[in-house]
Amino acid sequence: MTYVIGPGCIDVLDRSCVDVCPVDCIYVGERKSYINASACIDCGACEVECPVSAIVVDRRARGDETLNAHLEDSRAFFLEVLPGRDRPLGDPGGALPTGEIGVDTPLVAAHPKRNGGLP
Amino acid sequence: MSTPTPVSADVLVVGAGPAGLYGAYCAGFRGLSTVVVDALPQAGGQVTALYPEKEIRDVAALPAVRGRDFVAALVEQASAFGATRLMGRRAVRLEHRDGEPVVTLDDGTVVNARAVVLTSGIGTPTPRPLECGQEWLGTGLSYFVTDPRAHTGRDVVVVGGGDSALDWADTLGPIARSVTLVHRGAVFRGHAATLDRVRAGRARVHTETRVTALEGDLTAGRLAKVRLRARSGEETVVAADHVIAALGFVSDLGPLRDWGLTLRGHTVAVDRSMRTNLPRVYAAGDLAGYEGKVRLMSVGFGEAATAVNHVAVDLDPGLSLFPGHSTDGP
Numbered sequence: 001m002t003y004v005i006g007p008g009c010i011d012v013l014d015r016s017c018v019d020v021c022p023v024d025c026i027y028v029g030e031r032k033s034y035i036n037a038s039a040c041i042d043c044g045a046c047e048v049e050c051p052v053s054a055i056v057v058d059r060r061a062r063g064d065e066t067l068n069a070h071l072e073d074s075r076a077f078f079l080e081v082l083p084g085r086d087r088p089l090g091d092p093g094g095a096l097p098t099g100e101i102g103v104d105t106p107l108v109a110a111h112p113k114r115n116g117g118l119p
Numbered sequence: 120m121s122t123p124t125p126v127s128a129d130v131l132v133v134g135a136g137p138a139g140l141y142g143a144y145c146a147g148f149r150g151l152s153t154v155v156v157d158a159l160p161q162a163g164g165q166v167t168a169l170y171p172e173k174e175i176r177d178v179a180a181l182p183a184v185r186g187r188d189f190v191a192a193l194v195e196q197a198s199a200f201g202a203t204r205l206m207g208r209r210a211v212r213l214e215h216r217d218g219e220p221v222v223t224l225d226d227g228t229v230v231n232a233r234a235v236v237l238t239s240g241i242g243t244p245t246p247r248p249l250e251c252g253q254e255w256l257g258t259g260l261s262y263f264v265t266d267p268r269a270h271t272g273r274d275v276v277v278v279g280g281g282d283s284a285l286d287w288a289d290t291l292g293p294i295a296r297s298v299t300l301v302h303r304g305a306v307f308r309g310h311a312a313t314l315d316r317v318r319a320g321r322a323r324v325h326t327e328t329r330v331t332a333l334e335g336d337l338t339a340g341r342l343a344k345v346r347l348r349a350r351s352g353e354e355t356v357v358a359a360d361h362v363i364a365a366l367g368f369v370s371d372l373g374p375l376r377d378w379g380l381t382l383r384g385h386t387v388a389v390d391r392s393m394r395t396n397l398p399r400v401y402a403a404g405d406l407a408g409y410e411g412k413v414r415l416m417s418v419g420f421g422e423a424a425t426a427v428n429h430v431a432v433d434l435d436p437g438l439s440l441f442p443g444h445s446t447d448g449p
Contacts, residue, residue: 019367023385093371
């Protein structure tokens with residue numbers, strides 16, 4: 001089980017979730033953050049922290065076409081080779097020591113730009 | 120510095136979360152002397168750290184119980200047979216001497232155990248670092264307040280948005296010369312009543328603000344000021360003798376990664392008796408991994424009982440695996 005960050009995060013990238021994750025499993029891309037499902041302990045600390053309510057538990061995401069696409073996309077972020085990199089991220093063992101990744105999956109990169117970030 | 124007195128026990132339980140506390144009860148029931156260690160000062164593991172005020176509804180016979188009350192009951196049960204708790208100390212080394220485990224804690228205490236049960240869940244918590252000023256750690260920067268009186272008459276900056284940050288801002292309010300509370304987010308996560316007290320007190324509160332620099336005489340270890348930048352771009356400089364960064368904890372497997380245990384992702388591989396690959400070393404609860412694992416407390420309790428009863432037979436092969444019924448006791 002895991003939580004997933006939906007499209008609400010794109011161009012907001014508040015990072016409050018990153019600050020509260022007790023296992024440091026939320027990685028920051030260029031326009032969105034991604035949860036590493038293989039490390040997520042399903043505690044839900046991030047869900048309540050998100051200022052735009054972009055985070056949901058996977059059980060709920062599966063019932064929604066867009067959120068489900070982002071659930072799959074979060075897996076892709078770690079398992080597939082991101083643009084400009086030569087191997088998949090895999091399970092890097094912690095977002096803090098790894099640093100911000102700075103690139104997004106093709107799905108997120110193709111998302112229309114949103115201006116202004118937080119309302 | 121003097122070396123702490125070594126401790127001996129039949130069973131050493133590493134991790135005072137639900138699985139470890141219940142394991143300590145099970146060990147006591149079998150007449151095994153038991154020591155429980157935990158890196159944090161409070162028992163309860165993830166329940167205490169992540170959801171002390173939430174209601175737990177998936178433990179058998181407890182339709183709804185508040186996290187805090189649940190932990191108190193587990194501690195009471197674990198203490199029934201006089202288990203020794205060594206809190207605020209982390210297990211850093213595991214060796215074997217004459218086939219029996221020897222665990223060293225970070226304060227130098229050596230625990231000679233006849234068996235070890237690892238119930239350290241998601242692992243060792245370490246404070247989340249402040250994004251700047253690491254070079255001040257130990258002089259102008261700390262992650263804990265060990266003695267609030269040490270801050271008497273000083274300018275203190277507390278960073279964070281959770282309960283610890285609020286508690287320390289609240290506690291230091293009347294003692295320090297000034298208290299500045301800095302939080303990166305807009306909303307505090309901590310207890311509303313504590314926040315009200317902090318806001319009503321003398322503390323200056325900066326939300327949506329980050330600490331960008333710690334400045335002073337580093338060689339002399341004298342911090343002088345802290346630079347802040349708000350989301351709006353506005354910069355503030357505040358006088359500071361000390362910064363307390365209460366940014367929560369990040370947990371990972373920590374030292375046990377180097378103990379020669381067979382790992383399975385973020386868990387330690389166990390067999391059906393909860394044995395790890397190392398002699399007399401068991402694992403239970405969230406830390407224990409195997410095919411088909413369901414990560415729930417109710418499962419962890421069962422695993423702790425399985426581990427401890429196998430320990431009992433390991434230590435005295437004449438015993439039966441079944442511990443007997445608790446209803447038969449005095």
